[in-house]
Amino acid sequence: MASKQKTAVKIEWEIEKSREESNWKKVQELAEQLTQKKTGFGQLVEKPVQGRNRLEQVDS
Numbered sequence: 001m002a003s004k005q006k007t008a009v010k011i012e013w014e015i016e017k018s019r020e021e022s023n024w025k026k027v028q029e030l031a032e033q034l035t036q037k038k039t040g041f042g043q044l045v046e047k048p049v050q051g052r053n054r055l056e057q058v059d060s
Contacts, residue, residue, distance in 0.1 A: 008034060015049070024053045 011034045018026040031049040 019056075022056070024057050027053050 011030050015027055015030045015034075018024075018030060027049065031053075
């Protein structure tokens with residue numbers, strides 16, 4: 001279980017870094033990875049991350 005949490009934290013950190021770099025494609029891929037890892041947290045953030053990415057892409 002701790003391994004899943006470490007993986008989730010690493011992916012979350014990569015998502016934040018990619019957002020700062022405006023790398024929206026990578027953010028989307030990472031959000032999908034978070035869901036696939038079945039960390040529990042991934043399912044909570046997938047839809048909001050997808051929606052935010054779409055908005056950010058429109059603004060860019």
